[in-house]
Amino acid sequence: MRPAYGPLPAWAEITLLPLINIVLAFLVVGAIVAVIGVDPLHALRLLVVGALGSPESIGYTLYYATNFAFTGLAVAVAFHAGLFNIGGEGQAYIGGLGCGLAILALGRWLPAGLMIPVGIAAAALFGAAWAAVPGWLQAWRGSHVVITTIMFNFLASALMVYLMVNVLIAPGSMTPQSRGFEPSGQLPALPGSPLNLSIALAVGCCFAVWVFLWRTPWGYALRTMGHNPEAAVYAGTNLRRMTMLAMGLSGALAGFVGVNELMGVHHRIVLDFPAGYGFAGIAVALMGRNHPLGIALAALLFGALQQGGAELAFEIPSITREMVVVIQGLIILFSGALVHLPRPWLQFLLARRA
């Protein structure tokens, strides 16, 4: 067996290694595209033009990136606490339910200036609550969040289907969706584009997460718990409360996907709006190395992939939109599970040069 993995030089650790991992993922994607019978370079060109070729496509790219930033931050906050939150999908779903319920209940009476903050707060609250249950189960009952958050995704989905089909469905509607939100519950958006004010919320969240994690005592305690729970206990941290805080923040961030999708675009509660953003958040966080700046960049890349992939599927009938899902999965594989793959070779190369 090979010796334990030693560290690489710092610059290689934060630039070269992630870059190589992404390149490996894209090489595999290229191979799959070639197997389907499409020239990979042609596909790549269509993808880039589709993502960034016109103001309209840039609007879509940024709108998708907003979702990815929320779920990426959600995974990262939990990860810094040593928790692996796979439940972003369900938390986004329930977060959307929260802001939707708030607007359906209060939209008639509140002006936009009040309704929008209340809707956002409701999304955060519901998302946090949905994540807090697995957090509580881990902190007090010792069941692992990895398994419980997976299960909570299915529970969220079952709950939402039940509510949409039986309770919240608009009278007379054939499809399971609620009645439309009042204008006061709709976020201002660019005309003809899904890009809305949520992107400002996403940027704010990136900054707030950075401040919280690296500039506050709670963030410090949270990261200490992630690195070494015993040390955190000696430093006086209450691990249970810190677990709840981390999961709650994580769920609140994931819940903001509901703000972007429902308050920003659909203007009603619909089924299946999280559409895999929760899972993709894992890829975003891994690629962004769990740092808000990295996550912002990774979210932009993933937004571009999402939009470019849609255009690509439109241009080439033999490629479907799900190609983007494959790319996300491969990025999780290469920059997560197989992150050590290029390390021995890199060590060898860098050692020889030094």
Add this chain to the structure above:
Amino acid sequence: MDEVFSFVFLMLASTLRVATPLVLCAMGGLFSEKGGIVDVGLEGKMLMAAFFAAATASVTGSAWAGVAAAVLAAEALALLHGLACITYRGNQVVSGVAINIVAAGLTIVLGAAWFARGGQTPPLVGDERLLPLFLPGAGDNVLVYAALLSVPVTWWIIARTRFGLRLRAVGEMPLAVDAAGLSVAWLRYRAVLLCGLLAGLAGAYLSIGQNAGFSRDMTAGQGFIALAAIIFGKWRPWPAFGACLVFGLLDAIAIRLQGVRLPGVGEVPVQLVQAMPYLLAMFLLAGFIGRAVAPRAAGVPYVKEH
């Protein structure tokens, strides 16, 4: 009396039909987890296997070729999982999640490119499917019996063979196995490959046994229900089998209850019955119904000392 008998028979048959992929998957997952490799990628392996089974059966016209392709596809993903978790000591949960996502996307991408039916495979007829062996109405194809057989075999291998003993040791304390001069990596690779074999059969059952073709996301969380069954069975084959039967029965009941009004209760939401496996597993994990303890070294990569 006859009516009651036929009702019981129908419920039993439909329970078995639904439980078959769960049982195969759960037994596969048991091997992996007993060997210390957490597998949240059961779902993805099963999905990929289901796709390749239907695609191969449709192209070659042989159900058995489909089964072989399913096993190969699942084994390929199992090897990938092994490579990431055993050789490169990556995070096992991350690897499993990646496999699930890749499978969810790739089955549709390849299906749409090869068959141009929006991700579905052409409907399978006649010998392209695994047909019932003895009871025409019950859907008792060969994989149903394979699933029933997999439980005692899994129990016997894990509890009564030398390999099983070592497998359990490598899931509890790999250092001891290593000190005894055995290869931790090779034992774990065998565990992961056994898991791939069984998940592959489960996938083949879904697309060419129970159904007549592949449709997108056709596993619909069954890999996770199998995982819940393993937890519910406290990492033991027979109790896990029992959990699969209970979950299968719940599903059979959910289908029966659709739109039925029960006296005093009203209409039971189908979604609640469908969510039951997850809810039950959650209660168990939370320690409200006994305690479920995973193999101690599950999820921890083994680093050999020098």
